Amino acid sequence: IVSKExxxxxxxxxxxxxxxxxxxxxxxxxxxxxxxxxxxxTAGDAFYPVRWEASFGPGKELNALTVQLDREGKEIxxxxxxxxxxxxxxxxxTYFRVIDYKSSDKDLDLDEIYYGLKLQLLVYMAVIExxxxxxxxxxxxxMFYLSAKDLMIQANTDVTDEEIQKExxxxxxxxxxxxGEESKELYPQDIKWKHxxxxxxxxxMKYLEASIKSIGEEICGGNDEIAPYxxxxxxxxxxxxYRPVCGYDAQFMAKERELTTLKHSxxxxxxxEKTGYGxxxxxxxxxxxxx
Numbered sequence: 001i002v003s004k005e006x007x008x009x010x011x012x013x014x015x016x017x018x019x020x021x022x023x024x025x026x027x028x029x030x031x032x033x034x035x036x037x038x039x040x041x042t043a044g045d046a047f048y049p050v051r052w053e054a055s056f057g058p059g060k061e062l063n064a065l066t067v068q069l070d071r072e073g074k075e076i077x078x079x080x081x082x083x084x085x086x087x088x089x090x091x092x093x094t095y096f097r098v099i100d101y102k103s104s105d106k107d108l109d110l111d112e113i114y115y116g117l118k119l120q121l122l123v124y125m126a127v128i129e130x131x132x133x134x135x136x137x138x139x140x141x142x143m144f145y146l147s148a149k150d151l152m153i154q155a156n157t158d159v160t161d162e163e164i165q166k167e168x169x170x171x172x173x174x175x176x177x178x179x180g181e182e183s184k185e186l187y188p189q190d191i192k193w194k195h196x197x198x199x200x201x202x203x204x205m206k207y208l209e210a211s212i213k214s215i216g217e218e219i220c221g222g223n224d225e226i227a228p229y230x231x232x233x234x235x236x237x238x239x240x241x242y243r244p245v246c247g248y249d250a251q252f253m254a255k256e257r258e259l260t261t262l263k264h265s266x267x268x269x270x271x272x273e274k275t276g277y278g279x280x281x282x283x284x285x286x287x288x289x290x291x
Contacts, residue, residue: 046186047086047097047141050133054082062131065123067212069220076216082124084146087135088186094135095183097142098124099174106145107175111262113204114271115229116215117236121145121176122208129205140201141183144176200268206275231259 056062057079065078084099098121112118121143132138178184178193179201187193196204226248228236235256237243250256262270 045188046088046090047095048088049084050087050135051082051085054085056080056082056127056131062127062133065127065130065212067209067216069213069216071217071220074216074220076212078123078127078212080123080127082127085128085133087133087138088141088183090186091182093139093182094137095141095180095186096128096133096135096138097140097144097179098128099144099146100124102145102147105147105175108143108145108177110264110267110271111259112231113207114262114267114274115231115259116211117229117231117259119208119211122204123212125201126205126208139183140179140198141186142174142176142178144174146174194264203268203271203275203277207271210275226253227255227257229259230256232261 051061054061057064058077060079062082067076067078069075082098083101086097086099088095088097100121108118108121113122125140125143128138129140173191176194177196178187179196180198184193184195226246228240228248228250230236235250237248237250248255
């Protein structure tokens with residue numbers, strides 16, 4: 001697979017020798033990922049992949065995610081590609097989870113969703129829930145990042161191959177959220193997973209739609225303010241490819257939005273408030289009450 005893809009690249013794409021080096025590294029990483037997938041199955045992971053690089057949008061394999069704006073005739077149409085979709089069968093249901101591969105070690109915290117910094121996995125969840133994949137009704141069971149970086153295992157003493165393998169599995173663990181109570185048994189039980197209830201999932205889906213709508217209204221309203229965020233010592237400018245275009249310089253412009261790192265419970269409380277749910281986690285009725 002790697003050889004075929006590398007051959008498709010033009011010869012001048014890489015400096016001399018780098019193409020062969022990259023092919024070797026990618027091959028080793030691919031073999032490692034396959035081996036670790038097999039190890040997860042052995043450890044009790046009930047999921048199996050059914051889609052890779054699943055594109056969504058007009059004319060694509062999956063329908064786009066569309067959100068109507070308040071402006072007449074205006075809508076946001078989200079397109080993209082989901083790296084992997086897995087299914088699992090249990091309790092008379094079919095469950096799904098979405099996985100996004102990353103070249104770095106990424107996790108997902110609820111306050112990042114609240115601030116609108118990481119909506120990607122929620123978008124993928126919404127796309128699958130609206131498309132069903134031809135599998136009938138699907139129940140959400142998880143959303144994760146999976147690092148595809150080179151694994152380096154540190155040890156102070158001599159270790160066995162078995163110990164190295166265990167550490168590699170630990171380091172390559174998917175990071176994100178298991179969703180729902182019933183789906184917990186579909187995952188390896190020797191790992192402590194972060195968890196969202198089905199109710200939490202429903203609230204986040206509503207929050208996602210409201211967030212996309214708000215962003216769309218800002219775009220249509222002509223808001224092009226340069227106001228990067230700072231959260232936990234990191235800035236939105238750190239790895240932004242558009243810095244040469246916007247010309248922002250923190251030393252002279254000082255317009256960063258300071259985002260406080262929130263605990264999981266505090267972030268969820270703010271999301272509940274934003275979506276119209278009360279602190280008692282009850283859904284508001286159409287008349288504005290709760291049930």
